[in-house]
Amino acid sequence: MAIRPRKKRSQVARACDWCRVHRVKCDSDQPCSNCRKRGGHCSNNGTNKIATLPQAFREIENLRSRVEELEQQLHQERSRAKSEDDVHQLHTPPSLALSASPEQHSARDNAAVETYPLKRFWEGIQINTARSSQKTWFGPSSLFFFIGRMNNFLSLALHQTHSANHMLPNSASKLMDGPATHSMDDQARRSATGTAESINAGKYLSPTQEEYFLGLFWQSYHTAYPILDEIEFKEHYRSLWTTSSKVRKPSALVDIVIALCMQYGMALLRDARREISAASRATVDNNDATISGRWHYERSQTLLASDLESPTIATLQCHILSSIYLCCGSFQNISDGACALAVRTAYMLGLHLDPPEGMPQRQKELRRRLWWVLYVLESKMSMKLGRPFLTHSSATACNLPDDHHKTAMLSGSSFAPLGEDVTWLTWNIHNTKLMLVARAAHTALYDKDPKTLNVPCTAPNIWEDSRLLEAYAEFMAPHMKQLADWASDVPDVLRTGRQGGIPLSTDRSILDIEQFAPLWLQRQRLLLELLFHNLSLGLYRPFVSFIPAAAPTPFASRSATKCAEHAMALTHIMHQVICSTAILAGWHEAFQWQWNAAMTLLGFVLAEPQNDVTPFARKAIDLSAAVFETFGDSFAIAASAANIVRELCAKIDIITERSMPKKPAAIQLRPDPVAQEVAQIPLAAGSEPLPAGIVNSFVPGLQPYDGYMNFDNDAAVAMQGFLEQSIDAMLGVEMYNSFDADFENLMSNVGSNDEWSFTQQ
Structure with missing residues (x-):
């Protein structure tokens, strides 16, 4: 009898789940015969087609193709949205770099750089800084945005909801509608009598008082903002007085100069507030120094309204001084608007172009100083608020002003020369060059396309991706070196000496203030160094990250440390100068720089509790509180800032203590x-x-x-x-x-x- 060949068993690549569990033979039917007989669910339902390695490779290729197709569709959608709405981008015009040629500027300005949407990388913050509930936008380089990041981290660390508004000091802008407030009767009277009477109404100064405050201007703001011809201004002021009248004629320029000097001069009178309690000093009222001179400011604005259609050089000078007055009064948005109006007025007057050849040299240099002082003021304000620049390098053809002895003699002011070919105008040259370098670095940072960094970003924004921050920090290294190169070019006569240290550095050495130097020269030296540290910490601050890094970030960590070092250097300078001298007494901008440094140090201590610099940063925060206390004798916003710093210190100390590693308990060997x-x-x-x-x-x-x-x-x-x-x-x-x-x-x-x-x- 012939032996029948044994039937070959059907092979399956993978048994169904029921057959595998019960260890019975399965077949390739769908469903298998066992599951079909028992009437149960079979996992071999045809959904899992991948059974071999070639099938898996084919499926991977299909998925890759699908991903590329979806990425292309997303790219096309973003490009369409970009063309429809440019508001979703933050494109900062490139600034005027000192080393770049006009051809390079033109090529850079005309280059079409594809940028990511603003919401994805360089978002800002909506916050209400005034009494109104209406919020305004501040960009990523602003202190407001950094405070928002720090506030979010505090809320998560303390498991409590905090508002960023409680981290802002009480200022006149938070309590009043404007720099000048009026009662209902005063408003009714003004509307009934008209503009002519409103110009002469108000609480104005006597001739003797005006003379006192005008005298303060030439030793303070005039050396920091050389936009006035002293001789021409004094002749104009004398022409406003007549022999038969006890009241001078209205003048917008004179009024804004007096308002600015009243704001500064009233802050110098600190002794009158020393006996007031800390809580009372932190309250802003109508007698606060930050809003002193508001009546003169209001009359200046009323007079300027008639010059808007036909502006003059005096009109531009008024707009610049108005912006400074409002900034010192903490009216950030109104000050920004006044600065924008000044920029448009300068364009109307053609100051962005070099003066014509036939113009007298004295007027040429005044026009150049006006343009570059406005350029510095607008750049500084735009970087501080994180908003796009209004002055553009591509539209600037005005040469830097001259600072030679002959030019200084023609300026209308009689300051003695300082030697080494340095005059009272030289400080303005180096101040302008510092702003040009800092603005070039700022533009390079916020205009850098993340795609060119070749770093995949998975976070919703740049602040939450440590790899992208590391790439940006490495990219910024050569730009920040330009700031160090600028510091090496500053002449010795414009440097504040050190006792065993180096000026314009972060070594925190003790200042060696020249005792017999003029007050305006001592202030110029300090303002130049303080601005250097303030701009540096602002450029390094984006790399202070509150998100733990998944991988080592040496460039970003080093940048965050340098940010703290510049903030500490600024604080040590301010503490010595404010607490032992009167050089910066009542100087509102110096207070704002210290507030910027103090909040940056608080954020650094919160984000970097294990850093070697953190203990020194913590001590510097206490010094900043002492600086605010001293400033609090002059204006209430400083006393409020001191209270905020102390409250935040208490919270941050709790978080820092929790994050420190526990010290191992002592092990006592048992007796044997x-x-x-x-x-x-x-x-x-x-x-x-x-x-x-x-x-x-x-x-x-x-x-x-x-x-x-x-x-x-x-x-x-x-x-x-x-x-x-x-x-x-x-x-x-x-x-x-x-x-x-x-x-x-x-x-x-x-x-x-x-x-x-x-x-x-």
């Missing part, structure tokens, strides 16, 4: 009966007892007379074995010879970084 017996062996006649330290080092469990040994767990286990071997060495001669080898083995186990210390019981 054998060791006690060894310690009680009577000594031979004539011998001396061993010192306690030697006995304790060989006998485990014997308590030392001055404490007990403190080890971590690993060291305690190794030490216990070593001590047991030491006992055997004392009781047996054979094992004593192996003591050295055992001791070396112990040292290799414990490690060179473990500490052995004695502590008091």
Whole structure:
């Protein structure tokens, strides 16, 4: 009988779940025969087609193709949205770099750089800084945005909801509608009598008082903002007085100069506020120094309204001084608007172009100084608020002003030359160059396309992606070097000396203030160095990250440390100058720089509790509170800032203490009966007892007379074995010879970084 061939069993790549669990043979039917007979659900339902390696590769290729197709569609959608709405981008015009040629500027300005949407990378913050509930936008370089980031981290760390508004000091802008407030009767009277009477109404100064405040201007703001011709201004002021009248004629320029000097001069009168309590000093009222001179400011604005259609150089001077007055009064948005109006007026007057050849040299230099002072003011304000620049390098053809002795003699002011070819105008040149370098770095940072960094970003914004921050920090390194190069070019006569340190550095050395130097020169030196530190910490501040890095970030960490170092250097300078001299007394911008540095230090301590610089930064925060207390004698916003810094310090100290590693508890070796017996062996006649330290080092469990040994767990286990071997060495001669080898083995186990210390019981 022929043997029938055995039927080959059907092979399946993967049995269904039920057959695998019950260990029965499965087939390739869908569903399989076993599941079909039992009427149950079979996992072989045809959904899992991938059974072999080639099928898996084909599926991977299909998925890759699909992903590329979706990415292309997303790219097209973003491009369409970009063309429809440019508001979703933050494009800052490139600034005028000192080393770049006009051809380079033109090519850079005309280059079409594809940028990511603003919401994804360089978002800002909506916050209400005034009394109104209406919020305004501040960009990523602003302190307001950094405060918002810090506030979010505090809310998460303390498990409490905090508002960023409570981290802003009380200012006139938060309590009043404008720099000047009026009662209902006053408003009704003004509307009834008209503009002519409103110009002459108000609380104005006597001729003697006006003369006093005008005298302050030439030694303070005039040397920092050289936009007036002193001789021409004094002639204009004398022409406003007539022999038959006790009241001068209205003048917008004179009024704004008086308002600015009243704001500064009233802040100098600090003794009148020293006896007021801290809570009262932090309250802004109608007598606060920040809004002194508001009547003159209002009359100046009323007079300027008639010059808007046909502006003059005096009109531009009024707009610049108005912006400074409002900024010192903490009216950030109104000040920004006044600065924008000044920029448009300068364009109307053609100041962005170099003066014509036929114009007298004196007027040429005044026009150049006007344009570059406005350029610095607008750049500084735009960087501070994080908003796009209004002045553009591509539209600027005006040369830098001159600072030679002949030009200084033609300026209308009689300041003595300082030697080394340096005059009172030289400071303005180096101040302008500093702003050009800082603005170039600012533009490079916020105009940098993240795609060119070749770093995949998975976070919703740049602040939450440590890899992208690291790439940006590495990219910014050569730009920040330009600031150091600028510092090396500053002449010695414009540097504040140091006692064993280097000027324009972060070594925090003690200032060596030249005693017999003019007050305006001492202030110029300090303002130049303080602005250098303020701009530097602002450029480094984006790299202070509140998100733990998944990988090492050496460039970003170094940038965050440099940010703290510049903030500490600024604080140490301010503390010495404000608490021991009167050079910057009542100078509102110096207070704002200190507030910027203090909040930056608070954020750094919160974000970098393990950094080696953090203890020094924490001490610098206490110094900043002392600076605010001194400023609080002049204006209430500073006293409010001191309270905020102390409250935040208390919260941050709690968080920092939680994040510090726990110190290991002291391990006390338990008593050993054998060791006690060894310690009680009577000594031979004539011998001396061993010192306690030697006995304790060989006998485990014997308590030392001055404490007990403190080890971590690993060291305690190794030490216990070593001590047991030491006992055997004392009781047996054979094992004593192996003591050295055992001791070396112990040292290799414990490690060179473990500490052995004695502590008091």
